[in-house]
Amino acid sequence: MKIPLLAFNDKGIYCQQADVYLDPWRPVKNAIITHGHSDHARWGHQNYITHHTNIPIIRHRLGEINVTGKEWGETFVINNVKFSLHPAGHIIGSSQIRVEHKGEVWVFTGDYKIEDDGISTPYETVKCHTFITECTFGLPAFNWTPQAEVITDINNWWAENKAEGKTSILFGYSLGKAQRLLKYLDTDIGKIYTHGAIENMTNVLRPLVDFPKTELITRETKKEELLGNIVLAPPSAHGSVWIRKMTPFVTGAASGWMAFRGARRRRAIDKGFVLSDHCDWYSLLDSIKATGAEKVICTHGYTDIFSKYLRELGYDARTEKTQYEGEAAEMEKEEKDVEIDQNQTSIISEN
């Protein structure tokens, strides 16, 4: 039997011909990394290959690692297998990985979105035979509103909270969502304060993107100076003592999950903004069609439902089990790095 160009094993997505893994979840020798989120860029590999804009991100998270940077579209050959990275539009530095051997082309998306968010290099369609796609929001219930409208809603919300003399606390994942929000917050309304995890990650990215000025919340920050201003914080800070000391405040969260009323109510968040760094239903279908792929492999999200629908549409589609978590991880899980930063900045002096 012919060995597939990419196979799924207990360590990750494996190219045997090149002895290379894509986004492996266990330590391996050679790893090509799509982007910096912790379920894709993990610790412990001997050699990392990734887009050069992703290098500062994964160095920030993983420390000193042995990493090689590549340009978009630059082909690198490992044992006759041609690899290249192409923008995935998910977050800054996020890539799809194109793999070609003897005329057969596979593309692994990692996480991706079609809409140009203005800070990530926009998604590029890559023609292929087999498309390995995420489907975090692979249900017809997910249909995103254009970014500009959501941003307007967020700024209006901030202005209303300010008018009531309250602090706005906006939750977004510390890598990606937080910077996307930061880029478009209207600094005419007030000042932007940050949680340590977001401040640190944003500083890593400042050389690449022009962001508004931020103020890190420290032990010296008085809650009065926050009133009317906005605080960007990771979702895991919700409900913490760090937040409670900012009273009076109003909370908002920006995530694809906010499309569901239940998801927002469960987290006891005052206001949900539907803003995702993943594809919605139609973008998934459109992008798959545009690749021209006949075979589709769904890695994470509503994989069973989505691949069943793809089969009805005539694709040779299947599901493979991986350890990628998509936006669920970004919303639900506690992050270790966040907790550490929280300790550093946990006290807001009262009065």
Added chain:
Amino acid sequence: MILCVLINIIRKESNSIRMKNFAQLIKALDSSNKTNVKVDALTTYFKNASPEDKVWTIAILSHRRPPRPVNTTLLRIWANELANIPLWLFEESYHIVGDLAETIALIIPATKEHSDKSLTEYLQEIIALKKKSDAEKKEYLHENWLALNYYERFVFTKLITGSLRIGVSQKLMTRALSKAEEVDEDALAYKLMGNWDPNTITFQELILDEKSSDYLSKPYPFYLAYPIEGEVYNLGNPEDWSIEHKWDGIRSQTIIRENELYVWSRGEELVTDKYPEFQSFVGLIPNGTVIDAEILAFPEGEIGTFNDLQTRIGRKTISASLLEKVPVILKAYDILEWEGQDIRNLPYSERRLLLEQLYDSLKDKTSHFQLSERVLLHSWEDVTAERMRAREMKSEGLMLKRNNSPYLVGRKKGDWWKWKIEPLVIDAVLTYAMRGHGRRSNLFTDYTFALWQTNDNGERELVTFAKAYSGLTDAEFRRVDDFIKKNTLERFGPVRSVTPQLVFEIGFEGIALSKRHKSGVATRFPRILRWRHDKKIEEANSIEDLKNMIS
């Protein structure tokens, strides 16, 4: 802030409140966990809405909705046509979203439209829709789904499918209405009870008039007890209290006025027809009498279980054989109206004397009217001992009522306390899971639990015994949800079978043999008490252990 938005909207549309304002109100109520914010949003809405829209808003928030004009199967099919997806995909989406109206609102292509019709106009259309042909219904729905933005479409569909459960209790709504109209809250609660029809009643008649036209059937708001807090002897002198058992049936109000009988359940449902036994009270009990009582099953001349009563609840028509097999009685607690006078302000002890006199005059004439006896006890030790007799008495525990207490409105602390017995407990294995609804949508929070049983081949197997979906913290639910997603064995539509691995302590109030249950046993109010991280599935209990609990 929500208030701000609402005021702005109302300013812009100063002449009339439209459907979109109602949708904004629902959104505001749905977006906050804070009672004050909700009451303020409601009050502002009531101050600005037209009288017709106010009546409809009150009706909807007290779960009086027009009869469903379209069945949900057709709703699904028609919504699906607009979304252009296969029906199975709609069903999968529905299981994940956890709410039909929300699913429909989400899958239909987005529009920026909104309608200028008022809430009342919409509801009148929905009422008229019921009599129309399927083709007309479909046309109406398609037209309106596409003419409303996402949230209005959600609210519109909710009005068609069912009540809006959005975290606003009737009590909260009543408080806001009381603020907006400057009418006493308790008086308002009484006006809103019973059988009024939002399509015919005016706001004047419902809220402002002294005595509404439908007063004959109108029940009083129920007075509800809180669970006792702390030690019982903190309640002071036991002689100040009346003690009775807390019966496990259906709390009800029985009204006899102008030779008519009306029986209301606590859920404000008129259930007169379900209990034909009580018709005999007309003529026996004088007109102008209202009794607060528990409806209990009484098979073979003894108090039955809630399970027995359940055979009577679901039926549309009650057959003669069922009447004979499971007769019911009223176990009377209190009397609220006597000789046509509202006597809720009399001290409990005086009301009880009236009730006991009434009972004495009836006891030889009907067996369906019984008294919930007061137990004469003089010390808290005796009360504590009496509580231990609850299972033997077939009660849920005790009720403690202060002798000089009036009959209040709703759940109030201080004068009435319930002191239930500790639940029965058993350790069971999680075997199936379903996604929850509302704030638990998309999370696996509805569980089925199993106990061990030895089958005919002498092998131990797990047999389902109860479902439960409360008792864990949100953090625990997330962890169990994560486990279920990673340990799914099989899928049956929305249900997943799960690798048996987690053990939970399940508590329940009562237990009875049952032919309807696979385990042969029915439990009452099963809920999760705690996650037994310390137990392996082999250490969970057996069906036999459970059956041994039946007294």
